[in-house]
Amino acid sequence: MTARGEAMAPGVQKEPSMLLQKALIGGHYDALARAREDGRKVVYTFVPGNLTELLRSFDLLPVLPEINALQSAMRNKSAGYIAEAEKHGHSEDVCTYVKCDIGMLKKGNLGPTGQPLPKPDLLLLSYTGCFTFMKWFELLRQEYDCPVAMLHVPYQADGVIQPHQRDYIVRQLRTDVIPMLEYVSGRRYDEAALQERLALSARAEDDFVHVLESAKHVPSPIDAYFGGVYYVGPIFSAFRGTKEAIEYYRLLREEVDARVTIGAGPITPDGPMGAERYRLVVEGPPNWTSFREFWKMFYDEGAVVVASSYTKVGGLYDRGFRHEPSRPLESLADYCLGCYTNLGLPSRVALLERYVRDYRADGFVINSVKSCNSFSVGQLLILRQLEERTGVPGGFIESDLVDPRYFSASNIRNRVESYLQMLDQKRPAGARP
Amino acid sequence: MTVMDVFVGIDLGSTTTKAVVLDGKGGVIGRGITNSRSNYDVACGIARQEAFVAARFALTQAALAATPSLCDRAATLLPALSRSFRLQQHLGQLDLLRDALHRVAAQPRYQASSRELDGSVDLIVDTMRDRAPAMFGSLSVRKSDFFRDVAAAEYMQLAEERAGRKGATFDALAGLFDAAILPVENTAADNLFETHIGPALDRVLNARDDAAMTESMREVVTRVRGIDFHEASAVGTGYGRQRLPFPKEQIRSEILCHGLGAHAMFPGTRTVLDIGGQDTKAIQVDPQGIVTSFQMNDRCAAGCGRYLGYIADEMNLGVHELGPLAQQSRCRVKINSTCTVFAGAELRERLSLGQRREDILAGLHRAIVLRAMSLLARSGGVADEFTFTGGVARNAAAVAALTGLVHENYGQRRLNISPDSIYTGALGAALFAQRTGHP
Numbered sequence: 001m002t003a004r005g006e007a008m009a010p011g012v013q014k015e016p017s018m019l020l021q022k023a024l025i026g027g028h029y030d031a032l033a034r035a036r037e038d039g040r041k042v043v044y045t046f047v048p049g050n051l052t053e054l055l056r057s058f059d060l061l062p063v064l065p066e067i068n069a070l071q072s073a074m075r076n077k078s079a080g081y082i083a084e085a086e087k088h089g090h091s092e093d094v095c096t097y098v099k100c101d102i103g104m105l106k107k108g109n110l111g112p113t114g115q116p117l118p119k120p121d122l123l124l125l126s127y128t129g130c131f132t133f134m135k136w137f138e139l140l141r142q143e144y145d146c147p148v149a150m151l152h153v154p155y156q157a158d159g160v161i162q163p164h165q166r167d168y169i170v171r172q173l174r175t176d177v178i179p180m181l182e183y184v185s186g187r188r189y190d191e192a193a194l195q196e197r198l199a200l201s202a203r204a205e206d207d208f209v210h211v212l213e214s215a216k217h218v219p220s221p222i223d224a225y226f227g228g229v230y231y232v233g234p235i236f237s238a239f240r241g242t243k244e245a246i247e248y249y250r251l252l253r254e255e256v257d258a259r260v261t262i263g264a265g266p267i268t269p270d271g272p273m274g275a276e277r278y279r280l281v282v283e284g285p286p287n288w289t290s291f292r293e294f295w296k297m298f299y300d301e302g303a304v305v306v307a308s309s310y311t312k313v314g315g316l317y318d319r320g321f322r323h324e325p326s327r328p329l330e331s332l333a334d335y336c337l338g339c340y341t342n343l344g345l346p347s348r349v350a351l352l353e354r355y356v357r358d359y360r361a362d363g364f365v366i367n368s369v370k371s372c373n374s375f376s377v378g379q380l381l382i383l384r385q386l387e388e389r390t391g392v393p394g395g396f397i398e399s400d401l402v403d404p405r406y407f408s409a410s411n412i413r414n415r416v417e418s419y420l421q422m423l424d425q426k427r428p429a430g431a432r433p
Numbered sequence: 434m435t436v437m438d439v440f441v442g443i444d445l446g447s448t449t450t451k452a453v454v455l456d457g458k459g460g461v462i463g464r465g466i467t468n469s470r471s472n473y474d475v476a477c478g479i480a481r482q483e484a485f486v487a488a489r490f491a492l493t494q495a496a497l498a499a500t501p502s503l504c505d506r507a508a509t510l511l512p513a514l515s516r517s518f519r520l521q522q523h524l525g526q527l528d529l530l531r532d533a534l535h536r537v538a539a540q541p542r543y544q545a546s547s548r549e550l551d552g553s554v555d556l557i558v559d560t561m562r563d564r565a566p567a568m569f570g571s572l573s574v575r576k577s578d579f580f581r582d583v584a585a586a587e588y589m590q591l592a593e594e595r596a597g598r599k600g601a602t603f604d605a606l607a608g609l610f611d612a613a614i615l616p617v618e619n620t621a622a623d624n625l626f627e628t629h630i631g632p633a634l635d636r637v638l639n640a641r642d643d644a645a646m647t648e649s650m651r652e653v654v655t656r657v658r659g660i661d662f663h664e665a666s667a668v669g670t671g672y673g674r675q676r677l678p679f680p681k682e683q684i685r686s687e688i689l690c691h692g693l694g695a696h697a698m699f700p701g702t703r704t705v706l707d708i709g710g711q712d713t714k715a716i717q718v719d720p721q722g723i724v725t726s727f728q729m730n731d732r733c734a735a736g737c738g739r740y741l742g743y744i745a746d747e748m749n750l751g752v753h754e755l756g757p758l759a760q761q762s763r764c765r766v767k768i769n770s771t772c773t774v775f776a777g778a779e780l781r782e783r784l785s786l787g788q789r790r791e792d793i794l795a796g797l798h799r800a801i802v803l804r805a806m807s808l809l810a811r812s813g814g815v816a817d818e819f820t821f822t823g824g825v826a827r828n829a830a831a832v833a834a835l836t837g838l839v840h841e842n843y844g845q846r847r848l849n850i851s852p853d854s855i856y857t858g859a860l861g862a863a864l865f866a867q868r869t870g871h872p
Binding site: 380394408410411415418 | 729813
């Protein structure tokens with residue numbers, strides 16, 4: 001989800017925003033490596049429903065285990081970590097993010113950049129739709145002698161936030177989470193500091209949404225999935241509510257706007273993409289172990305992803321949500337409730353349907369991930385319903401998050417090519433090639 | 434010389450490579466098949482040559498039918514000519530094999546016994562040549578159409594009979610064959626028809642001694658031989674399609690080719706199931722044969738053709754013997770289908786418990802069909818009409834299991850299976866070639 005970093009081969013074209021993003025993420029790992037000597041405290045927490053502004057207002061540093069896992073995968077380290085976790089008794093069928101994280105820990109807890117990760121001073125679990133998160137932190141609690149705070153976020157079965165749900169979260173923040181953060185940090189809760197950070201968040205969120213929605217242009221100046229996972233990096237991880245994030249999204253927005261002006265397409269690892277031939281919506285997380293190979297299967301064919309659900313796991317900003325300084329804890333509650341992983345199937349179908357229409361997509365692809373139940377359950381139903389509602393054909397591919405054993409390149413390429421050729425066949429005569 | 438526009442489709446599969454040749458109007462005039470060896474270019478070349486040979490035979494047949502003095506004898510003449518041609522082709526390959534065997538025997542590692550080996554090789558190949566005409570007789574049935582299989586069976590049997598003499602042990606002779614068969618197999622002969630039809634025709638005509646017939650027959654064959662096929666367009670598909678020497682626009686996914694091919698064979702087709710060597714595809718098509726949805730097996734190829742091949746090896750049977758045997762079952766045994774190797778272990782255990790081979794095989798066939806049923810369900814179900822293609826569609830036990838399960842789950846469906854179902858992908862590719870080509 002974040003830095004291009006070492007995963008990228010030499011000779012790859014980089015725009016200023018990419019370099020800045022890499023520096024930001026790298027800087028965060030530096031800060032984590034120095035946390036102990038700098039006397040700073042560390043909180044392990046997850047991306048969906050993260051409370052970064054609140055943590056930052058206590059001067060706490062977040063560590064995001066899923067990000068470490070995917071970063072390790074992009075650096076070819078996940079296979080060894082998974083093997084290590086299996087050696088410690090974790091089944092082959094367990095979420096591979098979890099095993100990658102546990103394996104990394106067992107091998108000395110060196111982060112993706114090779115720097116040591118500090119032990120947690122607190123495990124903060126915002127439970128948003130993924131049951132595995134809870135088991136994951138149970139495992140971490142066995143490893144670390146540290147306190148745990150849990151924020152229970154009610155599932156959005158019907159997709160509408162109810163006042164009592166919001167109140168329930170705010171109450172937990174006041175009675176459980178904030179007191180725990182005060183205890184761990186040794187500081188008092190400072191609502192003004194939180195509000196200041198939420199104001200910064202909202203500014204970055206505006207530019208982020210502008211970037212996502214630029215994909216409504218034809219040709220799209222961005223790839224909202226393969227490129228999108230880089231764009232969400234800062235805002236989904238440690239940088240929400242920081243000046244750095246504002247700077248990054250302003251720069252990114254300028255670059256994207258410049259591409260719109262000249263009618264240019266996305267930048268791929270092989271340089272500017274060729275002619276846009278297919279506009280796709282993608283549901284499901286990407287594969288990280290063969291990320292570039294996976295992306296190449298699409299951009300080589302002129303397929304660009306114009307919208308994706310995965311870039312919404314850390315918040316549905318394009319549906320209007322913004323962090324609001326005037327209602328600090330309430331807007332954090334709304335944020336947690338609205339994350340994509342916390343939505344029921346009908347809301348997911350409705351969202352994807354909107355994307356297919358609003359972004360004028362030729363088709364949609366589901367990447368079903370074997371080890372991720374929270375994403376994969378119901379995806380065939382999503383496929384059928386979306387086909388019925390939009391009249392646009394869906395494609396279905398299967399891979400995994402960070403276990404390289406489950407990425408069968410020739411099989412996946414076969415499906416992607418077959419699907420794109422199927423779209424060609426279904427185009428009305430005289431339509432784009 | 435007559436020039437004839439043709440369209441070619443090639444399906445480079447994991448087990449076999451198929452080619453289909455269409456005439457200018459899109460009618461099938463030739464089909465060719467060969468085993469997909471490691472060298473895809475050769476496999477492609479051979480399948481294409483075979484399809485062109487078949488096309489020339491089809492044209493010969495049409496010409497015979499149009500020749501008043503020959504039309505009523507076409508029914509016997511053409512099969513005789515075809516068998517004679519195959520014999521001629523087989524003898525040509527035996528000559529190549531003999532040369533290759535001698536070349537291997539001349540290598541330093543066989544130095545001590547090269548004389549004995551050369552002698553044995555000549556005796557063996559001479560015997561194979563002598564026996565060849567019987568193999569291509571009007572009543573004979575060959576176990577395989579591929580030279581490698583036919584030659585290997587005979588050679589090994591003869592080598593065993595000749596073995597034991599000084600230097601020319603069975604191991605040494607078998608080693609020679611293993612090294613020699615590859616280059617023979619990988620020699621893609623150009624102008625197959627032109628090379629062999631002359632001697633093949635002589636053999637047929639000499640046996641008949643009818644001057645008038647001889648004259649008109651030679652005239653017909655010379656005319657057909659002189660036709661210059663002009664490949665207006667060619668399209669490739671199948672697992673090896675990226676390796677075909679075609680530009681990108683001339684390569685199509687096998688999903689699309691199977692959909693269109695099945696539609697061409699049975700225009701009422703709405704659902705296609707293809708079980709090939711390493712993958713199973715469930716495809717839904719619209720009334721024009723355009724694919725609307727598909728599912729494939731992922732990660733694991735248990736339940737595909739190779740699963741049956743593995744089981745056949747385990748049971749020491751030919752893969753074609755499995756279906757008929759399974760159909761004799763009276764009490765089906767339940768076998769897992771999640772892993773080919775585990776199924777093999779289960780099979781050995783069942784056998785050791787004294788269960789009948791027929792019953793175990795019936796269970797295995799049901800197991801692979803159950804996997805296909807899951808893919809069909811995921812692709813959107815089984816609509817009417819339902820067309821079954823791929824190598825496994827030739828297996829009667831698999832067809833019976835599929836028919837039963839489809840009926841149970843979806844009700845009455847018309848099930849189409851073409852005797853040429855193995856060519857479905859190549860046919861679809863050729864039809865795409867026809868759509869894109871501008872003769």
